[in-house]
Amino acid sequence: MTDTARGNSRRYGTRPTMKDVAARAGVGLKTVSRVVNGEPGVTPDTERRVQEAITALGFRRNDSARTLRKGRTASIGLVLEDLADPFYGPLSRAVEEVARSHGALLINGSSAEDPAREQELALALCARRVDGLVVIPAGDDHRYLEPEIAAGIATVFVDRPPGRIDADVVLSDNFGGAQDAVAHLIANGHRRIGFIGDQPRIHTARERLRGYRTAMAAAGLSVADAWVSLGTTEPERVRAAAAAMLDAPEPVTALFAGNNRVTVTVVRVLGEHPRPVALVGFDDFELADLVRPAITVVAQDAARLGRTAAGLLFRRLEGTDEAPRRVEIPTRLIARGSGEIRG
Amino acid sequence: MTDTARGNSRRYGTRPTMKDVAARAGVGLKTVSRVVNGEPGVTPDTERRVQEAITALGFRRNDSARTLRKGRTASIGLVLEDLADPFYGPLSRAVEEVARSHGALLINGSSAEDPAREQELALALCARRVDGLVVIPAGDDHRYLEPEIAAGIATVFVDRPPGRIDADVVLSDNFGGAQDAVAHLIANGHRRIGFIGDQPRIHTARERLRGYRTAMAAAGLSVADAWVSLGTTEPERVRAAAAAMLDAPEPVTALFAGNNRVTVTVVRVLGEHPRPVALVGFDDFELADLVRPAITVVAQDAARLGRTAAGLLFRRLEGTDEAPRRVEIPTRLIARGSGEIRG
DNA sequence: TAGCCTCTAGACAACGTTGTCAACTGCGGG
DNA sequence: CCCGCAGTTGACAACGTTGTCTAGAGGCTA
Numbered sequence: 149m150t151d152t153a154r155g156n157s158r159r160y161g162t163r164p165t166m167k168d169v170a171a172r173a174g175v176g177l178k179t180v181s182r183v184v185n186g187e188p189g190v191t192p193d194t195e196r197r198v199q200e201a202i203t204a205l206g207f208r209r210n211d212s213a214r215t216l217r218k219g220r221t222a223s224i225g226l227v228l229e230d231l232a233d234p235f236y237g238p239l240s241r242a243v244e245e246v247a248r249s250h251g252a253l254l255i256n257g258s259s260a261e262d263p264a265r266e267q268e269l270a271l272a273l274c275a276r277r278v279d280g281l282v283v284i285p286a287g288d289d290h291r292y293l294e295p296e297i298a299a300g301i302a303t304v305f306v307d308r309p310p311g312r313i314d315a316d317v318v319l320s321d322n323f324g325g326a327q328d329a330v331a332h333l334i335a336n337g338h339r340r341i342g343f344i345g346d347q348p349r350i351h352t353a354r355e356r357l358r359g360y361r362t363a364m365a366a367a368g369l370s371v372a373d374a375w376v377s378l379g380t381t382e383p384e385r386v387r388a389a390a391a392a393m394l395d396a397p398e399p400v401t402a403l404f405a406g407n408n409r410v411t412v413t414v415v416r417v418l419g420e421h422p423r424p425v426a427l428v429g430f431d432d433f434e435l436a437d438l439v440r441p442a443i444t445v446v447a448q449d450a451a452r453l454g455r456t457a458a459g460l461l462f463r464r465l466e467g468t469d470e471a472p473r474r475v476e477i478p479t480r481l482i483a484r485g486s487g488e489i490r491g
Numbered sequence: 492m493t494d495t496a497r498g499n500s501r502r503y504g505t506r507p508t509m510k511d512v513a514a515r516a517g518v519g520l521k522t523v524s525r526v527v528n529g530e531p532g533v534t535p536d537t538e539r540r541v542q543e544a545i546t547a548l549g550f551r552r553n554d555s556a557r558t559l560r561k562g563r564t565a566s567i568g569l570v571l572e573d574l575a576d577p578f579y580g581p582l583s584r585a586v587e588e589v590a591r592s593h594g595a596l597l598i599n600g601s602s603a604e605d606p607a608r609e610q611e612l613a614l615a616l617c618a619r620r621v622d623g624l625v626v627i628p629a630g631d632d633h634r635y636l637e638p639e640i641a642a643g644i645a646t647v648f649v650d651r652p653p654g655r656i657d658a659d660v661v662l663s664d665n666f667g668g669a670q671d672a673v674a675h676l677i678a679n680g681h682r683r684i685g686f687i688g689d690q691p692r693i694h695t696a697r698e699r700l701r702g703y704r705t706a707m708a709a710a711g712l713s714v715a716d717a718w719v720s721l722g723t724t725e726p727e728r729v730r731a732a733a734a735a736m737l738d739a740p741e742p743v744t745a746l747f748a749g750n751n752r753v754t755v756t757v758v759r760v761l762g763e764h765p766r767p768v769a770l771v772g773f774d775d776f777e778l779a780d781l782v783r784p785a786i787t788v789v790a791q792d793a794a795r796l797g798r799t800a801a802g803l804l805f806r807r808l809e810g811t812d813e814a815p816r817r818v819e820i821p822t823r824l825i826a827r828g829s830g831e832i833r834g
Numbered sequence: 835t836a837g838c839c840t841c842t843a844g845a846c847a848a849c850g851t852t853g854t855c856a857a858c859t860g861c862g863g864g
Numbered sequence: 865c866c867c868g869c870a871g872t873t874g875a876c877a878a879c880g881t882t883g884t885c886t887a888g889a890g891g892c893t894a
Contacts, residue, residue, distance in 0.1 A: 163642045165850055176874035181852060189872060206638025211618040212564070213850035215555040216879050223619075231587070232580035234777070241575040244601060253615055255598045258587060272596055275554040276566075295549025299506045415781055434577070435778040438758055508880055519844040524882060532842060556880035559849050 164205040173201035184209055224280040225273035226256035227266055235450055242454030243282055250462050263287025274301055280461045302464035306457040308351045318457040318475045322352045325446040325479030326359025329404050329428040334367045338402040338491030342375040342393040344386055345406030356406050375400055386413040401491040402426035408433045426489040437484055444487025447480045507548040516544035527552055567623040568616035569599035570609055578793055585797030586625055593805050606630025617644055623804045645807035649800040651694045661800040661818045665695045668789040668822030669702025672747050672771040677710045681745040681834030685718040685736040688749030699749050699773055718743055729756040744834040745769035751776045769832040780827055787830025790823045
């Protein structure tokens with residue numbers, strides 16, 4: 149009995165087609181197609197014979213052929229920076245949920261923060277004729293997508309705006325969130341506040357810096373050059389930057405960390421530092437409440453970013469031709485202790 | 492100039508084909524195909540004319556048609572439990588890297604730990620004619636994949652073994668890792684050690700339980716029924732289980748947590764608990780070293796699981812017909828403090 | 835110069851599916 | 865008894881690409 153699959157082996161790697169099913173069931177090709185797709189106009193008896201042939205042969209519809217014929221793939225692509233980054237997991241998951249609710253499959257890939265790879269990946273997805281594309285940009289020139297968009301591939305950008313083309317985009321309120329974070333530290337008595345951020349070529353990094361400067365200015369505080377550090381988020385650089393700010397003759401009494409990777413490194417540095425230093429981080433992270441002191445953060449709603457973007461995408465797919473929209477998702481300050489250390 | 496893309500607009504949603512390119516370049520269809528695929532036998536002059544037509548029209552090869560014709564898609568599918576779970580991020584990323592190095596695209600989807608959805612997803616990927624499939628099983632009966640495997644779709648299981656079929660599988664040494672964890676607690680003087688694990692229908696949960704029991708028995712310790720809790724990993728259940736063990740007349744002095752979600756909840760519970768209690772968790776997690784005390788864990792190498800599985804998959808795709816293999820990846824005990832609290 | 839070989843190029847079928855349309859059945863009404 | 869109609873069913877073309885095969889141009893050798 150176990151050899152039913154092995155025993156009568158068809159040529160390995162060969163799949164039955166609708167033609168084979170039709171032959172076995174003694175019906176026409178189109179009738180099989182109707183049964184497979186649940187179309188009406190087939191008698192129960194015929195349907196049963198076809199179904200039997202399908203299971204007997206282990207038939208499965210070839211969606212490549214179907215796509216070729218129909219022009220739609222019922223799948224969308226997601227290009228993100230790094231699947232292993234905890235921030236993108238929920239975002240990806242949210243997009244997948246929306247896609248699923250529309251009967252579409254999600255295909256995703258990582259750009260590893262490399263513009264060339266982002267382009268390669270996005271165009272590979274277009275070649276597979278995904279119906280739409282959700283992109284978290286790594287590069288800042290997306291004109292390469294113009295022919296694709298013109299050809300009808302709906303495209304939505306998330307987390308960062310597209311470069312040199314006009315398209316739907318969903319962003320967090322990076323500017324406002326950063327302002328809130330810094331204002332919170334100022335309200336707790338701090339005057340010398342450092343900012344450690346990501347590379348300025350990244351839009352979110354620039355916006356958060358702008359929020360920091362704006363909040364400081366609004367409180368009448370000037371910002372020393374030595375209080376701002378922008379660059380890669382590698383632990384060594386961040387450590388060095390934090391150490392420099394903390395060990396200066398007039399050290400900062402509070403730090404604002406520009407993203408979750410920076411925050412984590414800063415927490416490690418502060419753990420080794422003698423004086424208590426206040427800290428607010430941009431981005432929440434899972435165990436922020438378990439550390440002592442628990443970490444105050446400005447939380448983004450990654451799932452909502454993803455849901456919103458996917459929602460816009462499917463609006464486009466359903467045929468809207470409104471002008472591209474820009475949606476901003478609010479952030480939320482979560483006070484847990486580290487940001488309430490008095491200055 | 493900016494209206495080149497908008498102005499001469501073809502019918503919206505229509506894409507140029509090789510035929511269009513051929514007509515515009517004044518060459519034959521097959522010549523375009525040769526240029527697009529970098530095949531030899533085209534003079535530089537002809538090639539240039541074709542390239543111009545391609546960029547002028549914004550042509551992109553239709554991979555559905557290509558797949559239909561060639562029979563291979565150069566893509567593999569990954570079915571996992573939940574992309575948002577930090578354990579699967581690195582695994583997925585590792586699979587993607589290997590796929591990329593073989594020129595293949597990765598398509599992935601989440602089963603949400605639901606066997607029906609796992610099947611639906613896996614078969615959808617098969618319908619799209621992925622060349623191979625990496626599956627993290629949610630269900631325990633994978634006979635539905637038999638026709639697919641017979642038809643030549645290479646299939647590898649990771650993290651948990653397949654049910655009722657024979658196929659390649661890559662697993663962590665859950666049994667050995669659990670033994671190590673419990674032996675470590677025993678070596679630190681504990682005699683009453685509790686285990687809070689996942690649902691026993693999950694293979695890894697059973698193996699870890701078996702490791703726990705084996706290690707206890709090896710030390711001549713008996714296990715009270717009240718020390719073992721198996722079920723969902725929802726925080727409330729875990730909290731209740733932990734509380735019951737800690738508040739019993741003869742409370743446990745150490746806990747072994749069956750996976751990262753359980754560990755995190757237990758850490759929260761212990762933070763509110765008066766007496767110090769030792770803890771070792773299965774699975775590492777990002778900030779385990781930042782909590783006080785830092786959490787001792789048995790770490791799995793998720794990236795290596797993914798790399799190994801993808802490696803096996805591509806071996807199959809290159810045509811091996813060895814018997815299915817079972818590969819076990821060792822775990823590593825990382826002592827950070829919480830497991831070294833003396834009993 | 836005939837004969838052969840190489841190089842470039844295109845015509846054509848095929849991949850497996852779905853949309854269109856026509857053919858056939860059986861039935862009820864005139 | 866004939867007509868029309870609804871309900872089933874299948875033949876056939878088309879989707880856009882690639883593999884195969886053949887034609888023609890041009891160069892080389894004997």
